[in-house]
Amino acid sequence: MNDSRFPPASxxxxxxxxxxxxxxxxxxxxxSIPADSVDLLEAGILDSMAWVSFLRxxxxxxxxxxxxxxxxxxxxxxxxxxxxxxxxxxEMSRTNDAGLHQxxxxxxxxxxxxxxxxxxxxRLLPSEEVDRAFGMPAGKLRSRAGIESLAHxxxxxxxxxxxxxxxEEALRAASCGAQEMDWIIATSETHHDYPSxxxxxxSRLLVRENCGALDVGGACLGLLNALTVAQSLIGSGQARxxxxxxxxxxxxxxxxxxxxxxxxxxxxxxASAFILRSAARNDxxxxxxxxxxxxxxxxxYAAAIQVSDERNGGLTVQFDGEALSRAAITRMExxxxxxxxxxxxxxxSVGGFATHQPNPRLVTLLAKQCGVSPDxxxxxxxxxxxxxxxxxGAALHEILRSASKQPRGHRRPIFLASLGPGLLFxxxxxxxxx
Amino acid sequence: MTKLxxxxxxxxxxxxxxxxxxxENDRIHSIRPVPSSANGWMHFPHQRGDILEFSLTxxxxxxxHIEDRVSTRAFxxxxxxxxxxxxxxxxxxxxxxxxxxxxxCKIHENKKGSGLYAMPSEAQRSICGCETQNLRLEIxxxxxxxxxxxxxxxxxxxxPAVDHDWRNFVDAAxxxxxxxxxxxxxxxxxxxxxxxxxxxxxxxxxxxxxxRPYNGLCWLMLDTLxxxxxxxxxxxx
Numbered sequence: 001m002n003d004s005r006f007p008p009a010s011x012x013x014x015x016x017x018x019x020x021x022x023x024x025x026x027x028x029x030x031x032s033i034p035a036d037s038v039d040l041l042e043a044g045i046l047d048s049m050a051w052v053s054f055l056r057x058x059x060x061x062x063x064x065x066x067x068x069x070x071x072x073x074x075x076x077x078x079x080x081x082x083x084x085x086x087x088x089x090x091e092m093s094r095t096n097d098a099g100l101h102q103x104x105x106x107x108x109x110x111x112x113x114x115x116x117x118x119x120x121x122x123r124l125l126p127s128e129e130v131d132r133a134f135g136m137p138a139g140k141l142r143s144r145a146g147i148e149s150l151a152h153x154x155x156x157x158x159x160x161x162x163x164x165x166x167x168e169e170a171l172r173a174a175s176c177g178a179q180e181m182d183w184i185i186a187t188s189e190t191h192h193d194y195p196s197x198x199x200x201x202x203s204r205l206l207v208r209e210n211c212g213a214l215d216v217g218g219a220c221l222g223l224l225n226a227l228t229v230a231q232s233l234i235g236s237g238q239a240r241x242x243x244x245x246x247x248x249x250x251x252x253x254x255x256x257x258x259x260x261x262x263x264x265x266x267x268x269x270x271a272s273a274f275i276l277r278s279a280a281r282n283d284x285x286x287x288x289x290x291x292x293x294x295x296x297x298x299x300x301y302a303a304a305i306q307v308s309d310e311r312n313g314g315l316t317v318q319f320d321g322e323a324l325s326r327a328a329i330t331r332m333e334x335x336x337x338x339x340x341x342x343x344x345x346x347x348x349s350v351g352g353f354a355t356h357q358p359n360p361r362l363v364t365l366l367a368k369q370c371g372v373s374p375d376x377x378x379x380x381x382x383x384x385x386x387x388x389x390x391x392x393g394a395a396l397h398e399i400l401r402s403a404s405k406q407p408r409g410h411r412r413p414i415f416l417a418s419l420g421p422g423l424l425f426x427x428x429x430x431x432x433x434x
Numbered sequence: 435m436t437k438l439x440x441x442x443x444x445x446x447x448x449x450x451x452x453x454x455x456x457x458e459n460d461r462i463h464s465i466r467p468v469p470s471s472a473n474g475w476m477h478f479p480h481q482r483g484d485i486l487e488f489s490l491t492x493x494x495x496x497x498x499h500i501e502d503r504v505s506t507r508a509f510x511x512x513x514x515x516x517x518x519x520x521x522x523x524x525x526x527x528x529x530x531x532x533x534x535x536x537x538x539c540k541i542h543e544n545k546k547g548s549g550l551y552a553m554p555s556e557a558q559r560s561i562c563g564c565e566t567q568n569l570r571l572e573i574x575x576x577x578x579x580x581x582x583x584x585x586x587x588x589x590x591x592x593x594p595a596v597d598h599d600w601r602n603f604v605d606a607a608x609x610x611x612x613x614x615x616x617x618x619x620x621x622x623x624x625x626x627x628x629x630x631x632x633x634x635x636x637x638x639x640x641x642x643x644x645x646r647p648y649n650g651l652c653w654l655m656l657d658t659l660x661x662x663x664x665x666x667x668x669x670x671x
Binding site: 025047049050056071073164168175177200203 | 544546547549568569574579581582583587591592617621622624625626630645648653
C-alpha cells in the first residue's frame with residue numbers, strides 16, 4: 001500500500017538512486033532494497049550505528065545538511081528518508097525562489113544579524129604599564145593616543161580560545177545551535193598558523209562536518225570583508241546560517257624589542273562573533289538587517305603602514321603615524337559619506353558608528369569631522385586598545401547590545417567603516433529588522 | 435573479593451554494561467565485571483559511585499576487552515562516593531590526550547558513513563578516559579549521538595552515547611506527559627543550557643569505550659559523560 005507522504009517514484013528517481021546507493025554501501029552491495037515502509041532497525045536490517053552512518057552518507061551525497069533531525073520521531077525506513085529529502089528539496093527551492101525575487105527587485109541580499117558577542121583579552125593593563133614595557137615615558141599612550149588601558153590575552157588565551165568564546169556567546173544570544181551553521185568565516189590579522197583559524201574554530205565548535213570554513217584577510221578591514229562574503233552566500237541561497245568571527249592577539253607578535261612602542265603599544269587582544277541568518281529563514285523580528293557594502297583600495301597610502309617578516313624571525317615595520325592618521329580620518333569620513341548617500345540614511349539619525357579605531361584620539365577627530373557625537377562611537381580602543389579586525393566587531397557588538405535595550409521601533413541604523421593596510425577601505429550599514 | 439568503584443553503567447540494547455575502578459597499590463585501572471553467561475547484565479541494581487565487592491576470576495578477557503573479568507558470585511555494596519569524588523579517580527586511571535593514545539592503536543574513520551572504529555587485533559584496551567575541549571550531544575534520527583574535541587584538537591563525531599543516566603535523561607525529556615514539542619525543546623536544551631552546564635563543570639570528564647567486535651570492527655562510543663544529568667534540568671525546558 002502506498003503512503004501518500006512518499007512521492008511517486010517517477011518524481012524522485014535520482015533521490016531514490018542516491019538513497020539506495022548509500023544503503024547498499026552500508027548494508028553490503030548484495031543486499032536487497034527493502035520496501036519503503038520497512039523499519040530498518042526493527043527488522044534488524046541495520047543496527048543503530050549503521051542507521052546513523054547511512055543517514056550521514058545520504059546527507060553528504062545529497063548536500064542536505066539536517067536530515068538526521070528531520071527524521072526524529074519518524075520510523076527508520078527508506079520511505080521516511082526519501083520523504084525527508086523531498087521536504088528538504090522543497091524548502092531549498094522556496095529559499096532559492098526568495099533569492100531570485102530579491103535579485104529581480106535588485107534589493108540587497110537579505111541577511112539578518114541575529115546574535116553577537118565580543119571578548120577582550122582577560123588581562124587588562126593600565127597603559128602606563130605598557131609604556132614602561134616598551135621603554136617609553138609613563139603616560140605617553142594615554143596623553144598622545146588617549147588609550148587608558150589595554151586588553152592583553154592571559155596565559156592560555158589565544159585567537160582560537162577568544163574566538164570560540166565569542167562564538168559560543170553569539171550562538172547563545174541568537175538561540176542558534178552550532179549544528180545549524182552552514183559556514184564559518186573567520187578573519188584575523190595575527191593568526192598565521194595552519195590549520196587556519198576557521199578550521200580550528202570548526203573543530204572547536206563541533207559544527208557539522210559539512211559546514212564550510214573560510215578565512216578572509218584584510219587585517220583591520222577583515223570583519224567587513226567577512227560580512228560581505230557571508231551576505232553573498234546567504235543571498236545566493238548557498239547558506240542559511242553563518243558564523244562570522246574575528247580574533248586578534250597582538251601582544252605576542254608586536255612585542256617590546258621587536259617593534260617600537262609608538263606602534264606596538266597601541267594594540268590589544270580580543271575577538272568578536274556574529275550570527276547571520278537568511279531573512280527567509282528568520283521568523284523573528286529581532287536583529288539587524290545587513291544593507292549594502294562598498295569597498296576599495298587607496299593605494300597612494302600603501303607606504304604609510306607596511307609590516308613584513310624578517311629572515312631572523314623579526315618584523316620589519318614601516319609606520320608613518322602622521323601620514324596614516326591623516327589618511328585614516330579622510331578616508332573613513334569619505335566612506336561614511338558614501339554610506340550615507342547610498343543608504344539614504346542621514347548620519348544624524350544613526351544610532352552608532354562601528355568603525356575601525358586606530359586610537360581614541362583619531363576617533364574623536366573622526367566624530368568631529370563627521371559632525372556627530374563622539375558618544376556614538378563605543379570606546380573600544382580607549383579601554384582595550386586597537387584590536388585589529390576585532391575593533392570594528394567589538395564596536396558593532398556594543399552598539400547592538402545597547403540597541404537591544406531599546407523598545408522595538410526606537411532602534412536606529414548602524415554605520416560601518418573600516419580600513420586596512422593598502423590602504424584598503426570599506427563601509428556599509430545595518431537597519432533594524434523591525 | 436575485589437573492591438570496585440562503579441564508574442560506568444552503559445546501555446546498548448536491553449543489557450547493561452558495568453565498569454569499575456580497581457586499586458592495586460598505586461595503580462588504578464578499569465575492570466569490567468561480566469556475568470558468566472553473557473557480556474552484559476540484564477539487571478543491575480546499583481548506582482554509579484557505589485563501591486561493590488565482587489568475586490572475579492583472575493583471567494582477563496580477549497583483546498581488546500582485556501578489562502573483562504567473570505563475576506562468579508553475587509556482589510554486595512560496601513560504601514559509595516559522590517559524582518564529584520569519582521572523577522579524580524578516573525583521572526588517575528587510563529587517560530589519553532589524543533586519538534592514537536585512546537586505545538593504543540590507530541583509529542579508523544568509517545569511509546561509508548559516520549563513526550570511528552579500531553581493529554580488534556590492534557587495540558590494546560577497550561576503555562579510556564579523557565578531557566575534552568568541547569562536547570555536544572544531538573538526537574539524530576532518534577539516536578543519541580555525541581561529538582567531541584580531544585585535548586589534541588582531534589574531533590570525534592557521531593559517537594553513540596550509551597551512558598545509562600544520560601540516556602534515561604533523554605528518555606525522560608521525551609516522555610509523553612511532558613507536553614508538546616518535546617523534541618525541539620530537548621534539542622534547544624542540548625544546544626544551549628546543556629553546553630554551559632557541562633563545559634563549565636569542574637568535574638567534566640568523559641570515558642570512551644570500544645564495542646565488542648561487530649563484523650570484525652570495534653566501534654568507538656561515549657561510555658560516560660560527567661557531570662551526570664540532574665532531574666531538575668528537566669524543569670528548565
